[in-house]
Amino acid sequence: MKHLITIIKGDYLQRTRxxxxxxTLAITLYMAYTFVPPVDANYTTVRIGNYVGDYNSAWIxxxxxxxxxxxxxxxxxxxxxxxVKKDVETEVGxxxxxxxxxxxxxxxxxxxxxxxxxxxxxxIVLFMSILVFFLRSKDFPFEITQFILPxxxxxxxxxxxxxxxxxxxxxxxxxxSVIQYILFFALFNIVMANVQMKQGTEMLTYFDPFGVKVxxxxxxxxxxxHYREEVSVASMGFVFSDEKxxxxxxxxxxxxxxxxxx
Amino acid sequence: xxxxxxxxSKKYTKEKFGLQNYSITIEKGILGLLGPNGAGKSTLMxxxxxxxxxxxxxxxLDGHDLVKEPNYIRKVLGYLPQDFGVYPNLNAYxxxxxxxxxxxxxxxxxxxxxxxLLEGVNLIEVAKRPIGTYSGGMKQRIGIAxxxxxxxxxxxxxxxxxxxxxxxxxxxxxxISDLAHDCIIILSSHIxxxxxxxxxxxxxxxxxxxxxxxxQHDVIKKVExxxxxxxxxxxxxxxxxxxxxxxNTIRQKDKTRVRYISDQPVAESTSYQASLEDAYLFLTKAxx
Numbered sequence: 001m002k003h004l005i006t007i008i009k010g011d012y013l014q015r016t017r018x019x020x021x022x023x024t025l026a027i028t029l030y031m032a033y034t035f036v037p038p039v040d041a042n043y044t045t046v047r048i049g050n051y052v053g054d055y056n057s058a059w060i061x062x063x064x065x066x067x068x069x070x071x072x073x074x075x076x077x078x079x080x081x082x083x084v085k086k087d088v089e090t091e092v093g094x095x096x097x098x099x100x101x102x103x104x105x106x107x108x109x110x111x112x113x114x115x116x117x118x119x120x121x122x123x124i125v126l127f128m129s130i131l132v133f134f135l136r137s138k139d140f141p142f143e144i145t146q147f148i149l150p151x152x153x154x155x156x157x158x159x160x161x162x163x164x165x166x167x168x169x170x171x172x173x174x175x176x177s178v179i180q181y182i183l184f185f186a187l188f189n190i191v192m193a194n195v196q197m198k199q200g201t202e203m204l205t206y207f208d209p210f211g212v213k214v215x216x217x218x219x220x221x222x223x224x225x226h227y228r229e230e231v232s233v234a235s236m237g238f239v240f241s242d243e244k245x246x247x248x249x250x251x252x253x254x255x256x257x258x259x260x261x262x
Numbered sequence: 263x264x265x266x267x268x269x270x271s272k273k274y275t276k277e278k279f280g281l282q283n284y285s286i287t288i289e290k291g292i293l294g295l296l297g298p299n300g301a302g303k304s305t306l307m308x309x310x311x312x313x314x315x316x317x318x319x320x321x322x323l324d325g326h327d328l329v330k331e332p333n334y335i336r337k338v339l340g341y342l343p344q345d346f347g348v349y350p351n352l353n354a355y356x357x358x359x360x361x362x363x364x365x366x367x368x369x370x371x372x373x374x375x376x377x378x379l380l381e382g383v384n385l386i387e388v389a390k391r392p393i394g395t396y397s398g399g400m401k402q403r404i405g406i407a408x409x410x411x412x413x414x415x416x417x418x419x420x421x422x423x424x425x426x427x428x429x430x431x432x433x434x435x436x437x438i439s440d441l442a443h444d445c446i447i448i449l450s451s452h453i454x455x456x457x458x459x460x461x462x463x464x465x466x467x468x469x470x471x472x473x474x475x476x477x478q479h480d481v482i483k484k485v486e487x488x489x490x491x492x493x494x495x496x497x498x499x500x501x502x503x504x505x506x507x508x509x510n511t512i513r514q515k516d517k518t519r520v521r522y523i524s525d526q527p528v529a530e531s532t533s534y535q536a537s538l539e540d541a542y543l544f545l546t547k548a549x550x
Contacts, residue, residue, distance in 0.1 A: 002368060003366060003368060004363075006360065006363035007363045007364060009360075010349065010356055010359065011360070013351065013352055013356060014351045015351075017351035017352075089347070090348065090349070091343050091345050091346060091347040092347050094341075095341060095343065095364070096364050097311075097313045098311045098336055098341045099336060099364040099365045099366070100333050100336045100337055100365070100366055101364045
């Protein structure tokens with residue numbers, strides 16, 4: 001176990017000290033800043049029918065967690081999808097091949113170091129989302145659990161998912177990076193299309209590796225119950241519009257609990 | 263400790279062999295593998311290091327079949343590949359700790375061992391700098407240090423002196439000589455002087471075949487009494503090269519001093535003491 005931790009640490013340090021990591025971090029931070037638009041902005045990021053939430057801790061926590069889950073899954077894949085390939089290219093892999101480390105342990109170390117690389121970015125984005133709360137929100141109290149819970153329940157599992165997919169892709173497709181990128185991009189679009197479909201029309205109801213569908217469904221139920229609407233679709237992403245018909249609603253608490261993870 | 267290789271072959275395509283019916287027994291001490299590029303040295307080393315599998319033949323260490331039980335040699339193996347790469351963003355300590363963990367080496371003595379090895383390869387003063395900032399020779403020395411992390415009993419160095427300056431070469435040779443008492447060291451090079459100074463035995467390879475193996479004395483004996491030098495006109499040099507095994511030439515104004523190997527020396531030739539380089543060049547050319 002101690003050896004595995006040392007292996008993960010070495011791999012993690014090598015990758016987080018790279019320019020690719022810093023560039024990904026910078027882009028993600030900028031995007032995180034835009035996940036919660038100013039009240040008078042002409043775009044939305046998460047919208048339930050015609051509703052967006054008031055800028056309290058619950059709404060900002062959920063929106064930034066969901067958007068990070070989706071956005072970082074996409075660009076994070078390109079950041080981490082080279083861990084095995086790098087070992088082959090540098091011939092460090094040649095040395096590793098002469099050691100007693102098993103294939104399983106080696107690949108597990110790659111998955112976990114991928115995960116920790118993404119986890120580092122998520123941690124900084126979480127901090128950024130709290131800053132955005134203090135910047136955008138005026139009338140609501142700060143509740144740390146409303147930030148941490150959605151990140152733990154939505155974002156972290158999706159980061160683990162993409163960490164596994166990146167290693168599996170490298171194992172089965174080797175150095176054919178372009179094919180890996182195309183297949184992952186296709187998978188990403190299928191998942192996003194599935195997530196944004198109307199309730200009951202999804203291709204696969206439980207095919208939600210980003211963990212956002214469960215949240216948007218509960219948000220829709222909340223809007224329908226509290227505002228007597230029949231909303232059945234949520235939109236995610238940067239949706240630009242000049243219309244000023246968006247209504248505000250008050251989400252008071254987290255939609256999800258740790259039981260969701262099970 | 264004995265590494266026995268019998269009738270080992272590695273076939274890449276129907277007609278391309280990396281090794282052909284290669285048999286050799288390697289005991290404790292330093293074995294120098296000499297051969298031109300493409301001779302099969304790296305192929306042999308990769309098979310012994312269990313990175314590559316032979317197409318046929320057997321490979322045993324103390325009676326253990328290394329194809330079936332690769333971990334038997336892996337726990338006592340140190341390996342430096344030919345084109346050794348590094349993690350450029352780690353410093354020397356971090357990189358060696360990483361490789362040590364891969365090798366299953368740890369415990370309280372690890373830090374002291376890493377420092378001892380960094381002293382040994384003369385990198386202790388730059389050990390906290392990222393390896394990406396090192397010169398080629400410094401990276402090569404990190405490669406040597408990682409090979410020694412697990413106190414190996416079988417050491418394989420594929421072209422270890424590439425990129426090392428003369429002083430570092432001497433340091434490397436001393437390091438290896440100290441280790442040679444109780445382990446098998448296999449060292450490949452096409453620089454004869456590297457092998458000449460430290461190898462107990464020499465194996466000369468060409469085209470995937472073992473041409474000869476023995477002590478340096480035995481190998482040199484194959485050309486003893488056949489090495490000559492003479493001065494010839496530059497205009498006759500090409501013709502001379504066609505009819506003799508020329509191993510070296512030195513230009514001197516209108517004439518050229520030629521060192522050659524022959525059973526029947528030309529007139530005005532002087533006999534010289536044969537060297538390993540003479541034997542190597544003669545044997546690899548003779549089998550062309």
